[in-house]
Amino acid sequence: MAKHEIRSPIPGTFYRKPAPDQPSFKEVGDTVAKGDTIGLVEVMKTFHEVKSDADGTITAFVLDNEEPVMAGQPLAELD
Amino acid sequence: MPIKRLLIANRGEIAVRIIRAARELGIETVQVHSAADADSRAVQLADRAIDIGPPQAAKSYLNVDAILEAARSAGADAIHPGYGFLAENADFADAVVAAGMAFVGPSGDTIRLMGDKAAARRQAQQAGVPTVPGSDGVIEDMDAAKALAVDLGFPVMIKAAAGGGGRGIRIAHSADEFATLAPQASSEALAAFGDGGIYVEKVIERARHIEVQVLGDGTDVVHCYERECSLQRRRQKVWEEAPSVALKPEVREGLCTSAVALAKSVGYSGAGTIEYLYDDATGDYYFIEMNTRIQVEHPVTEMICGVDLVAEMIRIAGGEKLRLAQAGLRASGHAIEVRLNAEDPANNFMPFPGQIAELTLPDGPGVRFDHMLYRGYQIPPFYDSLLGKLIVWGEDREHAMARLGRALGELSVTGLPTTAPLFQALLASDDVRASAVHTRWLEPWLEENQHMIMDRGGAAA
Numbered sequence: 193m194a195k196h197e198i199r200s201p202i203p204g205t206f207y208r209k210p211a212p213d214q215p216s217f218k219e220v221g222d223t224v225a226k227g228d229t230i231g232l233v234e235v236m237k238t239f240h241e242v243k244s245d246a247d248g249t250i251t252a253f254v255l256d257n258e259e260p261v262m263a264g265q266p267l268a269e270l271d
Numbered sequence: 272m273p274i275k276r277l278l279i280a281n282r283g284e285i286a287v288r289i290i291r292a293a294r295e296l297g298i299e300t301v302q303v304h305s306a307a308d309a310d311s312r313a314v315q316l317a318d319r320a321i322d323i324g325p326p327q328a329a330k331s332y333l334n335v336d337a338i339l340e341a342a343r344s345a346g347a348d349a350i351h352p353g354y355g356f357l358a359e360n361a362d363f364a365d366a367v368v369a370a371g372m373a374f375v376g377p378s379g380d381t382i383r384l385m386g387d388k389a390a391a392r393r394q395a396q397q398a399g400v401p402t403v404p405g406s407d408g409v410i411e412d413m414d415a416a417k418a419l420a421v422d423l424g425f426p427v428m429i430k431a432a433a434g435g436g437g438r439g440i441r442i443a444h445s446a447d448e449f450a451t452l453a454p455q456a457s458s459e460a461l462a463a464f465g466d467g468g469i470y471v472e473k474v475i476e477r478a479r480h481i482e483v484q485v486l487g488d489g490t491d492v493v494h495c496y497e498r499e500c501s502l503q504r505r506r507q508k509v510w511e512e513a514p515s516v517a518l519k520p521e522v523r524e525g526l527c528t529s530a531v532a533l534a535k536s537v538g539y540s541g542a543g544t545i546e547y548l549y550d551d552a553t554g555d556y557y558f559i560e561m562n563t564r565i566q567v568e569h570p571v572t573e574m575i576c577g578v579d580l581v582a583e584m585i586r587i588a589g590g591e592k593l594r595l596a597q598a599g600l601r602a603s604g605h606a607i608e609v610r611l612n613a614e615d616p617a618n619n620f621m622p623f624p625g626q627i628a629e630l631t632l633p634d635g636p637g638v639r640f641d642h643m644l645y646r647g648y649q650i651p652p653f654y655d656s657l658l659g660k661l662i663v664w665g666e667d668r669e670h671a672m673a674r675l676g677r678a679l680g681e682l683s684v685t686g687l688p689t690t691a692p693l694f695q696a697l698l699a700s701d702d703v704r705a706s707a708v709h710t711r712w713l714e715p716w717l718e719e720n721q722h723m724i725m726d727r728g729g730a731a732a
Contacts, residue, residue, distance in 0.1 A: 203624060203652040205327055236613065236622035236656040260307075260326050260653070 196246045197254075197266040204235035206242075206267060208257040216257070218268075223249050230268055233261060246270055274298050274349040274373060274589040278342045279313065281353025282332060284643045284659050285565070286313035289351050292581035301345040303338055305331035307651040312643045319345060326653045332356045335363050339370050349373035349588055355655070358564040359386055375588040376541045377487075377563050384537060385561040389432070389470075395558040398536040400529045403548065403557040405472035413453055416471055420449045423473040429453055431460035432468035442474060475557065477709040478548040480508075481515050483530035484572045486583055487539035488593045494527040495576045496602045498568055501708045502697070504620065504717065509690070510697065511568035511608045513575045516668055516706045517551060526556050531597075533561070542569070542584040551709070567610070567660065570641060574606035574664040605671040606664045609679075611642070612656040615688035616724045624652040625687030633678035637664040637671075640682075650687065658689065668706070672698060696723035 200206065208216040208231050218230050224244045231242045248270030255267055276299040279286050290300045290313060302317035307326035314320040321341040324331035331337065333356055342350055350367050352358040352375065365379035376382070385391045389409075392402050404423050409432045410416040420427045420443065429441045429452055441456045443449035453469065461467035480503065484495040499515035500508040518526065530545040544562045549555075569580050578595065586594070614620040627648045632640055642659025650658070663678055665671030676698050679691055697703045700720075702712065717724075 205653060235652045236624060236654065238622055258327065 195251070196248055196270040198230060198242065198244050198246075198268045198270065199264050199266050200233050200242060200261045201263065202233055202235050202240060203263045204233040204240075204261060206255045206257070206259050206261045207232040207234065207239075208253065218250055220250050220252060223247075224270065242267060244270070272348070272373075272590055274585060276301060276345065276347045276349075277375070277585065278303060278338070278345060278347035278350045278372075279317070279353065280332065280338050280350050281356055281358075282308050282311060282313060282654060283657060284641050285353040285567075286311075287316060287643055288641055289353060289581055289585075290316050292579060292585060293351075295579075296582055296585060298585065301341070301347050303332075303341050305653070307653050310648070312645060312648075321345060326651065328356065328654065335360075335366055339366060342367075342372060343370065347372060349375055349585070351375040351585065351588075352564065354564050354567060359562070361386065373588045373590075375584055377537075377539055377543065381537050381539060382563045385563050388560070391560060392558070394536060395533055398529070398533040400533050400545075400558045401556060403472050403475065403559070406470050408470070409468035410471060411468070413450075413457075416453055416469065417446060417449055420453075420471050421446055423471065425449075426474040426476070428472045428474050429456045430470045430472060431456060431464060432466060432470055475548045475550050477552065477711070478550055479515065479517055479708070480546065480710050481518070481526065481549045481556065482544045482546040482566075483527050484566075484569065484580070485530055485534045485539065485543050485545065486578075486580070486587070486593060486595065487534050487541065487543070488587050488591070489538050489540040491593050492531045492534040492539055493593060493595055493597045493600055494531050495572045495578055495580070495600060496527060497523065498571055499706075500568060501710050502703070502713050503710050504713050508568065509610055509713065510694065510703075511571055512668070512671075513571040513606050514602055515549075516605075517549065519554070522554055522556070529556075529558075533558070541587055542580050548710075567657070568608050570639060570660060570662045571606040571608045574639070574662060575602045575604055576600055577603070604664055604666050605668045606662060607668075607671045607675050608660050608662045609675065609694045610657060610690065611659045611661060611682075611684075612690045613650050613658050613687055614656050614690055616690050616693040617688070617721065620690075622652075622656045623687050624650040624656075626650070627684060628686030629683065630685075631681065631683040633661065633681035635678075635681075637674050638678045639663070640678075644684070658684075661694075672704065692724050692727040695727040696720060699723065 229241045251271045252269045277293045278301040300317040302320045303323045323337040357363040361379040361383040364374045367374040426444045441452045457467040479501045498513045500511040502510040546559045547556045639662040663674040
């Protein structure tokens, strides 16, 4: 199956966890369905969920937790 | 000792504002900035700029060690914290002083005292300032809490002692509801904050938000009258005025005098704001909190008093006594400020950190625009959405509103949505024109008047 990239629709800061003391939404190896939340992007002090736009298995996160992200930049890769 | 070289530990429009005040005082400016702000207007304007870290505030504008190191290396003798970030961080204020520099603001101890809700409330009561009726401190006994709530009269607010920023608040409309909600609030607070203590406070319905500007030099304190900031969305002010047209002269006198008494009781030094809820129905006012810093909406006070508050706070930090006597402080005319945010008012105020394409700024009589914009500027996504503040002065409120409409008509920002259409729509509202507003007026009005914003140029992204 072709590699698929989940991209951030907005610029900001990428978070893999819903809160600092909670586990990540998804880990490498997890299966995701279209619509599953894989992370948050904080833009101008507001938080927006990033949802997967395809079904698959996460093979890698392109960005680490709390890294800056540009609009359209890949966040994670699916197989 | 007079300040010679001032480091600005902030960004955006307030950094620009501080640089201007310092320059007029003959003080050199050092602007610290994150990697995302290297091309900001404040960096361009300052005498010197120092990169203190990555875009995220926690790694730059909140990084105390990096800021102190920048100050040392630049030979700064004072630090201005602006608002937000480290402005009300008592440990930062202490660290600046311990490093041998002046902190432009009150002492760490004053910041600590007024930042503790319960301690600030006690301080206000001791200074004779009315506080919102409620429990004196934390209530453990649920029966006692319920009896107090009945005494106060419903609705009452149940607040987690360890909460903050609106978290852990519940409103009970009856004794039965209170009996259900209070234990819930307590156990939730215990789970969330590790502390199950709760407070009970009377809910003041249809309250106006009125705040008094004070200036102190550690001994003497003067007030620069009040501002009204009742138009709020999600507890964020969007439109501020000075003076408040709701206050009768004798109420204004009592309110402003009480603010001075509270500031004097803590030996206040610098610019500060004492916030109150004002009950239109009864004419009563209640202390909510004190902000120990310059505020976003300070220009409306400057416009009616003819005082440069930022310059005054820098002079005080440099060891000067207050130059203003209360008798010499007169308020004249009426000022309104509106906050231009990079948000789409037609799309639930979605933030939009775009690039400024074309920019036409308003000017002419009675108009001031404090901002950080230039053509081609890419708004960074990492900080708040405030782009600038349009401030107008008029002979009276009617005149100020006419000027606001005229200035908004001249303002043009393209490349990203802004909140400008909201203010055009608000100017057309009968309630706003009559100042028949309270702190919970704006949100339902927005629900019902989306079309008014759309008609005035608000476009869903």
